[in-house]
Amino acid sequence: MATVSIPACTSALLLDIEGTTTPITFVKDILFPYIREHLEDYLSTHWEEDECKQDVHLLKKQIEEDVRQHRSGPVHAVDQTVHTDEEKAIREVVDNVLWQMAADRKSTALKQLQGHMWRAAYASGRIKGELYQDVIPSIRRWKAQGLKVYIYSSGSVEAQKLLFGYSVEGDVLDLFDGHFDTNIGAKVEGKSYERIAERIGCQPEEITFLTDVTREAKAAEEAGANVVVVVRPGNMELTDDERAHYNLITSFSQLEMTGRA
Numbered sequence: 001m002a003t004v005s006i007p008a009c010t011s012a013l014l015l016d017i018e019g020t021t022t023p024i025t026f027v028k029d030i031l032f033p034y035i036r037e038h039l040e041d042y043l044s045t046h047w048e049e050d051e052c053k054q055d056v057h058l059l060k061k062q063i064e065e066d067v068r069q070h071r072s073g074p075v076h077a078v079d080q081t082v083h084t085d086e087e088k089a090i091r092e093v094v095d096n097v098l099w100q101m102a103a104d105r106k107s108t109a110l111k112q113l114q115g116h117m118w119r120a121a122y123a124s125g126r127i128k129g130e131l132y133q134d135v136i137p138s139i140r141r142w143k144a145q146g147l148k149v150y151i152y153s154s155g156s157v158e159a160q161k162l163l164f165g166y167s168v169e170g171d172v173l174d175l176f177d178g179h180f181d182t183n184i185g186a187k188v189e190g191k192s193y194e195r196i197a198e199r200i201g202c203q204p205e206e207i208t209f210l211t212d213v214t215r216e217a218k219a220a221e222e223a224g225a226n227v228v229v230v231v232r233p234g235n236m237e238l239t240d241d242e243r244a245h246y247n248l249i250t251s252f253s254q255l256e257m258t259g260r261a
Contacts, residue, residue: 004247008258011206017153019212019235026130043090058109106154115159122166129163138252148177157181187216193223
């Protein structure tokens with residue numbers, strides 16, 4: 001694919017992770033299976049700790065919201081004050097987390113628990129964050145050109161920092177000016193990108209968003225941001241209309257800044 005020029009007004013690049021900086025296979029074949037395999041043991045070990053209690057509390061609030069919205073799936077009410085049947089309570093949490101993962105939900109409650117579980121795996125060296133080879137050299141180039149670089153992912157900010165802090169390239173967190181997750185809003189809602197621009201301190205038009213998901217690209221466009229769709233192996237196939245509408249790249253190295261050295 002040819003070089004894609006970014007508008008001269010761009011002051012910040014906003015990057016998605018899965019399918020953009022990082023292979024989808026890393027998330028689907030390494031990160032998610034780790035949760036499924038270790039979830040029950042993790043909860044049993046940490047059940048009485050404050051952090052775990054907070055995670056379960058958030059999941060309980062999500063479950064209550066699902067009941068109000070009449071969503072299908074396991075909707076057990078998790079009550080941590082009842083310890084006479086701790087295993088039953090843990091089992092209910094496990095069932096709900098696995099149900100959310102199977103439905104590919106992006107709830108903040110789910111992402112927070114996952115982030116806490118991955119933290120131990122990264123710190124022990126069992127997992128290293130995978131990055132496409134073009135990512136870090138390109139980010140260094142953008143930074144040298146005076147651009148700011150931010151991450152926006154449905155994964156929690158903590159999970160993002162773990163991936164880049166324990167990556168195959170080492171700790172590269174210093175390359176990023178900030179991180180955003182679903183606490184700022186869903187990635188398919190235009191308002192989220194307006195809030196990010198406000199938080200960064202710029203106009204949406206000064207942001208260029210890189211993602212592999214066209215629903216996210218559409219939302220960012222509606223907010224006024226510039227968008228580039230990243231085409232990587234294993235990503236969702238684009239329609240002919242999508243290919244015609246969006247600027248496409250297969251590597252970050254194809255991105256050129258208009259009017260910058």
